[in-house]
Amino acid sequence: MSRPPTFTPPPGTRALALRTSRGVFAALEAQPQRAEPRGTALLLPGYTGSKEDFIAMLVPLADAGYRVVAIDGRGQYESEGPDGQESYAQRKLALDVLAQAEAAGTPVHLVGHSLGGQISRAAVLNDASPFASLTLISSGPAEVSPAQQQKIALLTQALGAMTMAQVWEAMQALDPPEDAELDSSALRARWLRHAPGQLLATGRQLTGEPDRVDELAAVGLPVHVVSGATDDTWPVPLIDEMAERLGAYRTVIEGAQHSPNTDRPEETAKALAGFWDAL
Numbered sequence: 001m002s003r004p005p006t007f008t009p010p011p012g013t014r015a016l017a018l019r020t021s022r023g024v025f026a027a028l029e030a031q032p033q034r035a036e037p038r039g040t041a042l043l044l045p046g047y048t049g050s051k052e053d054f055i056a057m058l059v060p061l062a063d064a065g066y067r068v069v070a071i072d073g074r075g076q077y078e079s080e081g082p083d084g085q086e087s088y089a090q091r092k093l094a095l096d097v098l099a100q101a102e103a104a105g106t107p108v109h110l111v112g113h114s115l116g117g118q119i120s121r122a123a124v125l126n127d128a129s130p131f132a133s134l135t136l137i138s139s140g141p142a143e144v145s146p147a148q149q150q151k152i153a154l155l156t157q158a159l160g161a162m163t164m165a166q167v168w169e170a171m172q173a174l175d176p177p178e179d180a181e182l183d184s185s186a187l188r189a190r191w192l193r194h195a196p197g198q199l200l201a202t203g204r205q206l207t208g209e210p211d212r213v214d215e216l217a218a219v220g221l222p223v224h225v226v227s228g229a230t231d232d233t234w235p236v237p238l239i240d241e242m243a244e245r246l247g248a249y250r251t252v253i254e255g256a257q258h259s260p261n262t263d264r265p266e267e268t269a270k271a272l273a274g275f276w277d278a279l
Contacts, residue, residue, distance in 0.1 A: 001048050001049075001171075001187070001191075002045070002046060002048070002049045002053045002113075002258075002259045002261075002262055003187065003259075003262060004050075004052040004053050004055050004056070004262050005055070005056050005262065005265075006052075006055060006056075007052050007055070007186040007190070009028055009055065009058075010055070010056075010058070010059055011059075012030055012033070012058070012059045012062060013028050013029065013030040013055070013058050013059065013062075014028070014029055014030075015027070015028060016028065016029045016069065018069065018071065018100060018103050018104065019103060020096075020099035020100055020102065020103040021099045021102070021103075022095060022096050022099040023074070023080075023096075024079075024080075025071050025072060025073070025074070025079045025096070025100060026051065026071075026072040026077065026078035026079045027051060027069050027070060027071050027072070028051050028052070028054070028055065028058060028069070028070045029058075029067070029068065029069050029070075030058035030059055030061065030062035030067070030068050031062055031067045031068075032062050032063070032065050032066070032067070033062070035065065037065065037066055037067040038064075038065040038066055038276070038277075039065075039066055039067070039107075039108075039109055039132060039276060040066070040067045040068070040069065040104055040105055040107075040108045040109070041061065041066055041067070041068045041069070041108060041109040041110075041111055041272070041276070042069050042071065042097070042100060042101055042104055042108045042109070042110050042111065043057075043068060043069065043070040043071065043111045043112075043113075043116075044071055044073060044097065044110075044111065044112040044113065044116030044117075044119060044120055045070070045071075045072070045073070045076065045113055045114075045115075045116050046112075046113045046114030046115045046116050046117075046138075046139075046259075047114060047115040047199075047202055047203065047206060048191070048194065048199065049076070049113065049114070049115075049116075050072050050076055050077035050078070050190055051070035051071055051072050051077070051078075052070075052077075052190070053070075053113060053259065053261055053262055054068075054070040054113075054261055054265075055070070056261075056262065056265035056266070057261055057265045057266075057268060057269040057272075058070065060265070060266050060269035060270070060273075061269050061272065061273060064269065064270075064273035064277075065273070066109075066273060066276065069100075069104050071100055073093060073096065073116070073119070073198075074087065074088065074092075074093065074096055074198065075087070075088060075194065075195030075197065075198030076194060076195075076198060077190050077193050077194060078193065081195040081197070081198055082195070082197065083195060083196065083197045084197050085197045085200050085201040086201075087197065087198075087201075088195075088197060088198045088201035088202055089201065090118070090119065090122050090205050091122065091126070093119045093122070093202075094119060094122035094123040094125075094126050095123075095126070097110070097119060097120060097122075097123035098123055098126065098127055098130060101123075101130040101131065102130060106129075106130040106131075107130060107131060107132040108130060108131060108132060109131070109132050109133045109134075109135065109272075109276050110123070110124065110131045110133070110134050110135070111134075111135040111137065111272065112134075112135070112136060112137065112139060113137040113138060113139065113259065113261055114137070114138050114139050114233060114258065114259075115139075115202055115205070115206055116137075116139070117136040117137060117138070117139020118139055118205065118206070118209055120134060120136070120139075121134070121136070121139075121212060121216055124216065124219060124221060125212065125215055125216065125219065128219050128220075128221050131221060132222075132276075132279065133221060133222040133223070133224065133275070133276065133279060134216075134221050134222070134223050134224070135223070135224040135225075135226060135272060135275065136223065136224070136225050136226065136248075137226045137227070137260060137261060137268070138226070138227050138228065138231055138233065138234070138239075138258050138259065138260065139234070140233070140234025140238055140239055140242060141211050141212075141213045141234075141238065141239075141241075141242040141245075142209050142210055142211040142212075143206065143207055143208055143209050144206045144207060144209075144233050144234065145232065145233060145234060145235065147232065148206070148232065148233050149206075149207045152203040152206060152207055153207070155167070155171075155199070155203060156200055156203055156204075158170060159196050159199060159200055160200075164191065164192050164194070164196060165192060167191075168188055168191050168192065172184075213242055213245045213246060214245070216246060217245060217246050217247065222249070222275075222279055223246045223247075223248040223249070224248060224249045224250075224251065224271075224272070224275040225239060225242060225243035225246065225248045225249070225250050225251070226250075226251045226252075226253065226260060226268065226271060226272070227239045227251075227252060227253070227256075227260065228252070228253050228255075228256030228257040228258060228259070228260045228263060228264075229252055229253070229254050229255065229256060229257075230257050231257060231258050232257070232258060233258050236252070249275055249278075251271040251275075253267050253268055253271065254267075255267075256268070
């Protein structure tokens with residue numbers, strides 16, 4: 001689970017209810033203070049995550065000249081979602097992204113972390129016209145690693161037999177001692193507001209996602225592939241290979257693991273802005 005440094009929007013950001021043709025989505029927004037934005041970026045979080053996973057990047061990206069909008073997807077944290085798993089089919093989540101891009105004001109630089117990267121890819125493959133670029137952060141070519149598949153299988157089993165609060169307590173008991181700190185109450189509150197159907201459906205997607213790299217390469221959209229120096233969800237050499245197949249710009253954030261956006265937010269923001277500037 002990603003661990004954002006805070007759940008409190010810093011000065012220079014604001015909470016936003018993004019109203020779209022497919023419903024209202026909770027968001028955080030930051031804008032340049034002294035000039036017109038050089039562009040708009042739409043940021044999508046990963047599995048069990050939320051818009052707060054980008055919270056430490058928002059002001060640095062705005063200071064670099066970009067308007068940024070970080071989203072809770074359908075059924076994630078502060079965005080409402082129904083219980084049924086059918087509402088979270090990947091194609092429906094991709095259509096949500098297209099509606100979010102339209103509401104944010106196209107063209108947008110689309111950024112997806114982990115699961116958010118695979119949903120972003122599906123949106124681009126459905127219709128690339130709203131997007132100026134695509135950045136995949138710690139998001140691999142196909143299904144997650146065998147170890148992560150086992151973790152998702154255990155979580156799926158638990159969600160079928162326990163309440164969200166009980167699952168949280170079980171997960172906390174398995175965490176290493178050094179992880180039982182900081183925003184535990186905020187992390188718990190976020191967890192309890194996720195729709196179980198969203199977790200079940202997207203967990204199944206992560207463990208069964210096909211390789212669609214060649215399809216994405218054929219679209220011709222500028223792509224940036226970002227990862228930490230290590231990653232237990234998709235091995236870094238696999239992410240390297242994906243970037244080569246895409247002909248993508250590649251950035252490795254030293255000192256970061258699966259979530260460079262929370263591990264090294266300023267360095268990650270600098271890499272994203274540099275890519276957009278180059279376009």
